[in-house]
Amino acid sequence: MSPRSSAQFEEMREEKKALIMNTALEHFSDYGFHATTISHIAKHAGISKGLMYNYFKSKEELLAAIINRSLDEIYRSFNPDRDSTLTPDEFENFIRRIFAIFRENRQFWKLIYRVMLQRGVYEHLSDDPDATFTVGGIPLMEYSAYMAKLMSDYFIRKKETEGPDFDPVTEMLMFSNTLKGFALTYIFAPGQYPDEYFEKMVETLIRKYR
Amino acid sequence: MSPRSSAQFEEMREEKKALIMNTALEHFSDYGFHATTISHIAKHAGISKGLMYNYFKSKEELLAAIINRSLDEIYRSFNPDRDSTLTPDEFENFIRRIFAIFRENRQFWKLIYRVMLQRGVYEHLSDDPDATFTVGGIPLMEYSAYMAKLMSDYFIRKKETEGPDFDPVTEMLMFSNTLKGFALTYIFAPGQYPDEYFEKMVETLIRKYR
DNA sequence: TATCTTTGACCGACCGTTCAATCAAAGACG
DNA sequence: CGTCTTTGATTGAACGGTCGGTCAAAGATA
Known part of the structure; x- marks a missing residue:
C-alpha cells in the first residue's frame, strides 16, 4: 500500500467497479445470468476480460x-x-x-x-x-x-x-x-x-x- | 421409410419423443434453458445423448x-x-x-x-x-x-x-x-x-x- | 444377411478464469 | 530538471473444462 493510494485512488477504483456493475446489471437483467458472458460485459464496459478479475473475484x-x-x-x-x-x-x-x-x-x-x-x-x-x-x-x-x-x-x-x-x-x-x-x-x-x-x-x- | 414402419412403429416413436419431451420439460422448467444440458436430459430419459438427435434436430x-x-x-x-x-x-x-x-x-x-x-x-x-x-x-x-x-x-x-x-x-x-x-x-x-x-x-x- | 436403432467417443467452439508480460505514471535520487 | 526505480492497472494468450452436435461402429431385429 503506497501512501498516495488512499483517497482519490480508492475513489477511482470504486468508480470503475460501478461502471462494471452497471454494465453487468444491464446484461444480466436482459439476458439472464448464464447467457451473459464475462467477455460481453468486459467489451461493453470498455475493458479487457482479465481486468474484470481485479475488481471481482468471480x-x-x-x-x-x-x-x-x-x-x-x-x-x-x-x-x-x-x-x-x-x-x-x-x-x-x-x-x-x-x-x-x-x-x-x-x-x-x-x-x-x-x-x-x-x-x-x-x-x-x-x-x-x-x-x-x-x-x-x-x-x-x-x-x-x-x-x-x-x-x-x-x-x-x-x-x-x-x-x-x-x-x-x-x-x-x-x-x-x-x-x-x-x-x-x-x-x-x-x-x-x-x-x-x-x-x-x-x-x-x-x-x-x- | 420401411413399409412396416407405418402404424405401430410410428406410435413407438411418438412415445419415445414424448418421454424425451417430458424429461426435458422438467429440466428446462426447473433450471432454465441454458443451464440444462442435453446430456442430463438424455441420462434422465434413459437414452444416449446421440439418440436425442434422431428425434429432435437441435x-x-x-x-x-x-x-x-x-x-x-x-x-x-x-x-x-x-x-x-x-x-x-x-x-x-x-x-x-x-x-x-x-x-x-x-x-x-x-x-x-x-x-x-x-x-x-x-x-x-x-x-x-x-x-x-x-x-x-x-x-x-x-x-x-x-x-x-x-x-x-x-x-x-x-x-x-x-x-x-x-x-x-x-x-x-x-x-x-x-x-x-x-x-x-x-x-x-x-x-x-x-x-x-x-x-x-x-x-x-x-x-x-x- | 440386410436394415434399422442406438451408442458413446469424439470434435470444434466457447466458457470462466489465470497469469506472464506490458506500460504509463508517480516517487526517489542527484 | 533529468534519470532511474517502483508500482499497480491493464492486456490478451492460454488453460482446463463443458457444451451442443456428429458419426463410425456395435447391437438388435427379422
Whole structure:
C-alpha cells in the first residue's frame, strides 16, 4: 500500500467497479445470468476480460455485489417506521413508494425476478456466506418477514373498522398478488400500457385497499 | 421409410419423443434453458445423448416442440365459444378454467415464464419459421389478441349494468394483473399458501369481477 | 444377411478464469 | 530538471473444462 493510494485512488477504483456493475446489471437483467458472458460485459464496459478479475473475484461475486448495492439503494430510499404499526397514511405512502422503487430500479427488479426464479443460481449464492444478502444490515429474509408482518397486522386491524364480513387474509392476498401482477407487467412490459394507467392503478389500489 | 414402419412403429416413436419431451420439460422448467444440458436430459430419459438427435434436430427444436405440444393440450381443454361474446357465466367459467390450467400444467407455465422473460431465447425461436407457435392452428399472437378483445368487450359491456362510476379499463387492468400475480405465486411458490386459499381466491375473484 | 436403432467417443467452439508480460505514471535520487 | 526505480492497472494468450452436435461402429431385429 503506497501512501498516495488512499483517497482519490480508492475513489477511482470504486468508480470503475460501478461502471462494471452497471454494465453487468444491464446484461444480466436482459439476458439472464448464464447467457451473459464475462467477455460481453468486459467489451461493453470498455475493458479487457482479465481486468474484470481485479475488481471481482468471480462472475458470481459480481452478481452478488450488484444485488447488494441495489438492496442498499432501495433500503435508503424506503424506510417506513420500524418498531411501529402502519397507519392508513403510511400504508398509502407504502404503495406509492413501492411503485416508485419499481420505476427507479427497473433493471434491478428484472434481474431479481430472473435470478430468484432460476433454481441453481440463487441456491448457489445462498451457499456462499460472503454473499448473504442484507438490507440495511438486516438479513434479507428477516427483513422480508418483518415487512410481511407489518402488512398482515394492518389488514387484521382493518377488520375492526370494516365489519365482520371483512376477511383480512383474503383481502391481504388479493392486495399483495395484485401488486405482484402489476410489478411483473411494469417491469417486463412497461410499454404495454401508457404511464398514466400505472398512475391510475396506484390510486385504484389505494382506494380499494387502504 | 420401411413399409412396416407405418402404424405401430410410428406410435413407438411418438412415445419415445414424448418421454424425451417430458424429461426435458422438467429440466428446462426447473433450471432454465441454458443451464440444462442435453446430456442430463438424455441420462434422465434413459437414452444416449446421440439418440436425442434422431428425434429432435437441435436443443432449440426440442424446446419448440415442448411448447407447441403444451399449447395444443391447453387449447383442447380450454375453448370458450369463439365468434361470440362472453356471458357472465362464461366469464366465471373462464376464471375457473384458467386456474385449473395453471394447476394441471404447472411445469409448462414455469417454462413459459422463464423462456418468455429471457431475451434471446424467445427471439431466437421467433426467428425460426418452423418454430412459430400456434394454438389450435392459429398463431399464438393472434390468439392472444383475440382473447384480450373478448375480455375487454366483457368489461365494456359491464359498464351498462354497473353505472357511470364503473371504469372498464381500470377494472380490467385490476382483474388481469391480479390474475397474473396469483399465477406467479401459484406457479413458483405453490406451497406458500394452503390449497384452500387459492380456491378461496378463485371465488373472491369471481365475486369481485364477474 | 440386410436394415434399422442406438451408442458413446469424439470434435470444434466457447466458457470462466489465470497469469506472464506490458506500460504509463508517480516517487526517489542527484 | 533529468534519470532511474517502483508500482499497480491493464492486456490478451492460454488453460482446463463443458457444451451442443456428429458419426463410425456395435447391437438388435427379422
